[in-house]
Amino acid sequence: MLGLYLHIPFCSSICNYCNFNRGLYDEALKTRYVEALRREIASAADPASAEATAGPPEPCAKADTIFFGGGTPSLLEPNEVASIIQSVRDRFDLDPGAEITLETNPETVDRAKLERFRAAGVNRISFGVQSFVDAELTRLGRIHSADRARAAIRDARAAGFDNVSLDLMMWLPGQSVATWLGNVDALVDAAPDHASLYLLELYPNAPLKEEMARAGWSLAPDDDAAEMYVRAMEILERAGLAQYEISNVARPGMASRHNLKYWTDGEWLGFGCGAHSTRDGVRWKNVSGTEDYISRVTSGLDPGTDRRVLSANDRLEEALFTGLRLSEGIDIEAAGARYGRDVWVHYGKALEPFLQEGWLVHDRPRLRLTRAGMLMANEVMAIFV
Numbered sequence: 408m409l410g411l412y413l414h415i416p417f418c419s420s421i422c423n424y425c426n427f428n429r430g431l432y433d434e435a436l437k438t439r440y441v442e443a444l445r446r447e448i449a450s451a452a453d454p455a456s457a458e459a460t461a462g463p464p465e466p467c468a469k470a471d472t473i474f475f476g477g478g479t480p481s482l483l484e485p486n487e488v489a490s491i492i493q494s495v496r497d498r499f500d501l502d503p504g505a506e507i508t509l510e511t512n513p514e515t516v517d518r519a520k521l522e523r524f525r526a527a528g529v530n531r532i533s534f535g536v537q538s539f540v541d542a543e544l545t546r547l548g549r550i551h552s553a554d555r556a557r558a559a560i561r562d563a564r565a566a567g568f569d570n571v572s573l574d575l576m577m578w579l580p581g582q583s584v585a586t587w588l589g590n591v592d593a594l595v596d597a598a599p600d601h602a603s604l605y606l607l608e609l610y611p612n613a614p615l616k617e618e619m620a621r622a623g624w625s626l627a628p629d630d631d632a633a634e635m636y637v638r639a640m641e642i643l644e645r646a647g648l649a650q651y652e653i654s655n656v657a658r659p660g661m662a663s664r665h666n667l668k669y670w671t672d673g674e675w676l677g678f679g680c681g682a683h684s685t686r687d688g689v690r691w692k693n694v695s696g697t698e699d700y701i702s703r704v705t706s707g708l709d710p711g712t713d714r715r716v717l718s719a720n721d722r723l724e725e726a727l728f729t730g731l732r733l734s735e736g737i738d739i740e741a742a743g744a745r746y747g748r749d750v751w752v753h754y755g756k757a758l759e760p761f762l763q764e765g766w767l768v769h770d771r772p773r774l775r776l777t778r779a780g781m782l783m784a785n786e787v788m789a790i791f792v
């Protein structure tokens with residue numbers, strides 16, 4: 408089954424560390440964008456076929472997840488979300504139990520709006536909380552407070568959402584191990600079904616870098632960052648949120664079905680500006696600019712670019728690279744059989760030092776990272792890229 412990613416590139420304000428494909432909210436632009444998005448979905452053909460852009464669409468493919476990501480998808484009106492979901496239903500064979508996620512910023516919703524999102528068909532809310540400390544939120548340029556985030560989580564429960572995920576950012580400027588662990592405790596108190604913990608990554612010209620220099624905020628030493636990660640995972644595990652991926656924890660049965668497609672060699676189609684797709688061994692991405700995207704779609708042109716056919720070796724390496732992100736690791740015998748290469752024969756020698764170090768475990772047929780190995784994941788995965 409396919410996963411469908413829908414990109415919504417609008418934000419109420421721009422955070423000082425953000426490097427995503429987004430821009431400031433503009434109502435008229437948003438209205439035109441939603442129309443273009445619906446049009447792109449309606450005309451989605453089988454992209455792996457050479458005739459992808461010609462003739463009537465191919466018969467519907469089956470899909471079982473929709474993920475509204477951004478940007479800030481919760482800036483859309485619930486009726487717009489409903490109309491986009493309807494476009495998906497009209498074009499795809501959407502599983503009746505499909506997971507439909509809406510990334511939501513706490514300041515954009517109240518209980519009534521969340522109820523209308525629920526009625527529109529959204530059944531999973533992913534809140535960008537980032538921190539439960541107001542000073543940290545201000546430093547990041549976020550415009551909500553910790554109390555607003557807590558209220559939004561309560562509102563989501565009251566609106567009937569039984570699948571709520573929270574994003575937290577770790578290793579923030581000026582953050583100590585103690586303040587981070589306070590954040591983790593606050594997350595546990597908020598009782599989500601799922602949580603994602605991300606390390607702050609500062610791209611070269613991020614405004615936050617300058618503000619850090621001006622204000623004298625520094626990042627905790629690497630060893631502290633490692634302690635933050637390991638202790639957070641232990642606390643969350645004790646609270647019933649088991650780690651299933653390097654950055655993700657969930658209650659039993661509540662792992663993100665959409666994101667699992669990225670880590671289990673699945674297939675997905677992305678709609679909207681800058682969205683990526685991978686299907687039948689072909690990868691492509693849509694043009695990034697919002698206006699460029701709208702004008703291509705409305706003039707009947709394919710917004711997809713950079714189409715690349717992946718070789719069997721590309722696909723195997725990517726399956727290994729992403730599969731190792733999972734706590735259960737990857738069945739390397741099955742992956743090797745799928746792509747016609749014996750993984751152990753090919754990579755065993757390079758992997759051996761990591762096994763000796765205790766970063767990797769080879770539990771035939773699975774290969775997985777230990778928690779210590781997850782801290783060194785980039786070094787281990789470099790073998791496959």
Ligand code: SF4
Nearest residue numbers: 418421422425477478
């Ligand atoms: S809300 Fe998210 S996408 Fe928008 S600017 Fe902030 S970090 Fe970037």
